[in-house]
Amino acid sequence: MYSLSEQDREIQARARQFADELIPLETGVELAGGELPADQEAAHKARAIELGLHAANMPRAVGGGGCTSLQQVLIQEQVGRVTNALAWVVATPPSWLPDVATPDQLERYVRPAARGERDECYAITEEGAGSDVDAIEATASRDGDDYVLNGVKWHVTSYNAADYAFFQGKLTSGEHAGEHAMFLVDLPSPGVRVVRTPPYMHTLGHAHQHPIVAFEDVRVPAAQLVGAEGGGMAFAYEWFRFERLMVAARCLGAAERLVAEMTSFAQERIVSGRPIAEFGAVQAMLADSLTELFAARSLTYETARGIDAGADLKVQHAQCSMAKLYAAEMAGRVADRAVQVFGGRGYMREYAAERFYRELRVERIWEGTSEVQRSIIADQMIKRGPGRLA
Ligand SMILES: Cc1cc2nc3c(=O)[nH]c(=O)nc-3n(C[C@H](O)[C@H](O)[C@H](O)COP(=O)(O)OP(=O)(O)OC[C@H]3O[C@@H](n4cnc5c(N)ncnc54)[C@H](O)[C@@H]3O)c2cc1C
Known part of the structure; x- marks a missing residue:
C-alpha cells in the first residue's frame, strides 16, 4: 500500500519499532506528571541516534540522515x-540552517545539533504577536560589533531542554531598520530569564514546558x-513547510493508534451481551475515522x-498547509470519537484516547492555526488557480 520502496519500508519499520518500545512507558509517565528520569530520557535519545532516526531531516554533508521528505514523514x-x-x-534540528549558516555557525550549531x-x-511568538508575526515588538539594535536584543517571548517550547534559542526581533537602525532579523542566542546568557511557566493542556514534563521568556539587553x-541583514526571512518559509508537513505526519500516527485501539476495544467490550462493535452507531465512528485517516495519509x-x-515552491507551500489543516482537524475528530467509543474509560488518563x-x-493551533492555513490555501488558489494546487 502507498507504493513505498523497500528502503522506505525499512526506515518506517525502524521508527515503528522505537515507538513500540516507548508506548508501554506512557501511562507511568502520565501518572508521574509527565516526568521521566533524566538518565532514561538520555537512554531514549541514544537509542534514537543508534536507530538512525535522529536528525533524519538534516543533510548528510553536516552529519544528518539525508532522508527524503517522504521518509521523514514516515519517521514522524x-x-x-x-x-x-x-x-x-x-x-x-533546523534543516534550513545549513544553507544560510556561516562556517562558524556550521561548526558551533549545525553539526553538534545533527x-x-x-x-x-524558538523564541518568536509574543503576547501581541502570534498569527501575525509582523506584529512582534522585540528589537535588535546594532552596537559596535554586537547586537543588543530585547523582547518578551511566549510559549517557548522546550526552553528548559535547549542550549540555544532562535530569537526573532526587528532591527532598530541602519539600512534595514524595521525589518525582521533572527539570532542564535546561547543558553543560558546574561539577560535571558524565565518570566513564568504557565501550565498547559498536555502533560509533557519539565523538559518540554513552554515558558514566557524575557530577553533584556x-x-x-x-x-x-x-543570514544577512535585509537578507529576508526566506528560510522561514522553508521551515514552515517542513514543520507543517511534520505536524501532519504526527497526526497520522496518532490517528492510526487511536483507530487501532478503538477497534480492538469495540470488539472486546461487551454491552447488553454483544460487542459494541456490532452497534451501528459505534461502527460509524470506526468507519469515519479510518476513512479520514486514509484520506489524510494519502x-x-x-x-x-x-x-x-x-x-x-508555492505549490509545496499550499499543499503543506492543506496536509497540516486536514490531518490536524482529522486527528482531533478521531480523538473525540475514540473517547466516545471508550466510554468512561476514554475520560481516564490511563487511556491513550484521553491523552491524545x-x-x-x-x-490545530501551533505552526499556524487552521484558520491561517485556510487563508494561505485560499490566497494561493486565487493567485495560481486551484487546478495547480490539487
Ligand atoms: C503549546 C504551544 C507551543 C508553542 N510553541 C511555540 C514556540 O516554541 N515558539 C514560538 O515562537 N511560538 C510557539 N507557540 C505559539 C503558536 O505558534 C501561536 O500560539 C500560534 O501561531 C497562534 O498565535 P496566537 O496564540 O497569538 O493566536 P492569535 O494570532 O491571537 O489568534 C487567535 C485566533 O484568531 C484567529 N486568527 C488570527 N489571524 C487570523 C486570520 N488572518 N484569519 C482568520 N483567523 C485568524 C486564529 O486562528 C485564532 O483562532 C506555541 C503555542 C502553543 C499553544
Whole structure:
C-alpha cells in the first residue's frame, strides 16, 4: 500500500519499532506528571541516534540522515503514535540552517545539533504577536560589533531542554531598520530569564514546558545573526513547510493508534451481551475515522512526494498547509470519537484516547492555526488557480 520502496519500508519499520518500545512507558509517565528520569530520557535519545532516526531531516554533508521528505514523514508518523512527548527524542534540528549558516555557525550549531549534542528552541511568538508575526515588538539594535536584543517571548517550547534559542526581533537602525532579523542566542546568557511557566493542556514534563521568556539587553556578537541583514526571512518559509508537513505526519500516527485501539476495544467490550462493535452507531465512528485517516495519509504522502520531485515552491507551500489543516482537524475528530467509543474509560488518563484528546488539540493551533492555513490555501488558489494546487 502507498507504493513505498523497500528502503522506505525499512526506515518506517525502524521508527515503528522505537515507538513500540516507548508506548508501554506512557501511562507511568502520565501518572508521574509527565516526568521521566533524566538518565532514561538520555537512554531514549541514544537509542534514537543508534536507530538512525535522529536528525533524519538534516543533510548528510553536516552529519544528518539525508532522508527524503517522504521518509521523514514516515519517521514522524511513528513519533506521533506515542503520547507524553516520549518520542520527541527523534528530533528534527533546523534543516534550513545549513544553507544560510556561516562556517562558524556550521561548526558551533549545525553539526553538534545533527549529532544530538545541542538542542534548540524558538523564541518568536509574543503576547501581541502570534498569527501575525509582523506584529512582534522585540528589537535588535546594532552596537559596535554586537547586537543588543530585547523582547518578551511566549510559549517557548522546550526552553528548559535547549542550549540555544532562535530569537526573532526587528532591527532598530541602519539600512534595514524595521525589518525582521533572527539570532542564535546561547543558553543560558546574561539577560535571558524565565518570566513564568504557565501550565498547559498536555502533560509533557519539565523538559518540554513552554515558558514566557524575557530577553533584556542581551548582547550577542554580530556573528550570531542568521543570514544577512535585509537578507529576508526566506528560510522561514522553508521551515514552515517542513514543520507543517511534520505536524501532519504526527497526526497520522496518532490517528492510526487511536483507530487501532478503538477497534480492538469495540470488539472486546461487551454491552447488553454483544460487542459494541456490532452497534451501528459505534461502527460509524470506526468507519469515519479510518476513512479520514486514509484520506489524510494519502494527502500527506503525496505532498511529501511532490517535494521530493521538486514541485514548485508555492505549490509545496499550499499543499503543506492543506496536509497540516486536514490531518490536524482529522486527528482531533478521531480523538473525540475514540473517547466516545471508550466510554468512561476514554475520560481516564490511563487511556491513550484521553491523552491524545488533550495532546492533539494544539496541532490545530501551533505552526499556524487552521484558520491561517485556510487563508494561505485560499490566497494561493486565487493567485495560481486551484487546478495547480490539487
Ligand atoms: C503549546 C504551544 C507551543 C508553542 N510553541 C511555540 C514556540 O516554541 N515558539 C514560538 O515562537 N511560538 C510557539 N507557540 C505559539 C503558536 O505558534 C501561536 O500560539 C500560534 O501561531 C497562534 O498565535 P496566537 O496564540 O497569538 O493566536 P492569535 O494570532 O491571537 O489568534 C487567535 C485566533 O484568531 C484567529 N486568527 C488570527 N489571524 C487570523 C486570520 N488572518 N484569519 C482568520 N483567523 C485568524 C486564529 O486562528 C485564532 O483562532 C506555541 C503555542 C502553543 C499553544
